[in-house]
Amino acid sequence: MGHSQMDPNAAIFQLSPDIFLLILKHLALHDKFLLSHTCKAFRHSTYHDWDSEISRLSSSDRVGFWAGLAYTLPDYWACPKCCKLHLINTSDVPATLYRQQLIPCQADISRGIGTEMYSIHHHHIQFALKLSRLCKHQQYLGALMKPYTDTRISLLNPLTDSYTAEPNIITKQFILREEWNISNDTSTTLPLFPENGTFHMPVCPHLGLTSSGLASSRMRKKWDAERLQLRHKMTELEELTLFKEMTLIEDGIAFAFRFPGNWIYNSCLRCPTDIGIIVSADERKVTVRAWHNFGVEGSPMGTNWRVHVADPSQAWATLGSYMDYTHRSVRTLWMEDISDETKSKAQTGILGRKLH
Ligand SMILES: [Zn+2]
Numbered sequence: 001m002g003h004s005q006m007d008p009n010a011a012i013f014q015l016s017p018d019i020f021l022l023i024l025k026h027l028a029l030h031d032k033f034l035l036s037h038t039c040k041a042f043r044h045s046t047y048h049d050w051d052s053e054i055s056r057l058s059s060s061d062r063v064g065f066w067a068g069l070a071y072t073l074p075d076y077w078a079c080p081k082c083c084k085l086h087l088i089n090t091s092d093v094p095a096t097l098y099r100q101q102l103i104p105c106q107a108d109i110s111r112g113i114g115t116e117m118y119s120i121h122h123h124h125i126q127f128a129l130k131l132s133r134l135c136k137h138q139q140y141l142g143a144l145m146k147p148y149t150d151t152r153i154s155l156l157n158p159l160t161d162s163y164t165a166e167p168n169i170i171t172k173q174f175i176l177r178e179e180w181n182i183s184n185d186t187s188t189t190l191p192l193f194p195e196n197g198t199f200h201m202p203v204c205p206h207l208g209l210t211s212s213g214l215a216s217s218r219m220r221k222k223w224d225a226e227r228l229q230l231r232h233k234m235t236e237l238e239e240l241t242l243f244k245e246m247t248l249i250e251d252g253i254a255f256a257f258r259f260p261g262n263w264i265y266n267s268c269l270r271c272p273t274d275i276g277i278i279v280s281a282d283e284r285k286v287t288v289r290a291w292h293n294f295g296v297e298g299s300p301m302g303t304n305w306r307v308h309v310a311d312p313s314q315a316w317a318t319l320g321s322y323m324d325y326t327h328r329s330v331r332t333l334w335m336e337d338i339s340d341e342t343k344s345k346a347q348t349g350i351l352g353r354k355l356h
């Protein structure tokens, strides 16, 4: 609010100084900073030596300060590497080959799980959420929310595999649905998960196929679990439980093969990610879906984001990032949104997306 727009009758100016100071005490530093830049009266009442105030913050709070400022600035995003704001670059979208060149400091703010050609970064999510509530850069918002599909045919085994990512904003939360399909489109019988294939499936930092064969993916995880058992002095039962948690996808696929034509649902025990697996009735196609909830707007140091990021220095069982959430709630949120959309589209005669 500038001088010319300042309304002396505004409710905030009617507060007694005691109440006003009490409110001020509860504001985050970035809110005080923004308030101090609204008008002279607030500049005086919120006066701070901002540089020294910011330097006293922990590194996590400092990133939080910049993220708090970025919340109100449609042209900027908060970089955790530089601990400052960077200017928007509307060419920087999840489906970009050489993204590092688009980020001035080459910071990697991805999930770090080696996704396909599509890699969603923290600032993509923040821009999508922010621009969806502000009427700015709507073309960039459209580019950020664009679904992505990549289809390949393996050279070793003539199987077709495809990857699809579809972002969505539902009740101010950023949801990403990913889908992997493996199909045998040839006339011969082929295993859909060949041990000599090149396929891998990074579902989340805690789940996925680490190699194309189910047996070799399990074996790698067995080694990891054994290493972690030694490092953390776990009991055999704890190691077994850990191994079971790490291999939910492998077990889910094996289970889906026993019941072709039926969806098998489960959830990651660490991050808000629901999964669904189905093997077609003729057993020539497998579909794995994941619904991830990245939550509402926030700092790159916040749990909403950190829980989705693989930390190379912390192995699975160091109990690093973990978030309590209602299992299957992410998929439910997605389904409710799609069915609302289908209902409204049905009214206008346009059919909606697939109901899953
Ligand atoms: Zn930076």
Ligand SMILES: [Zn+2]
Binding pocket: 204, 205, 206, 207, 268, 269, 270, 271, 272, 273
């Ligand atoms: Zn997970």
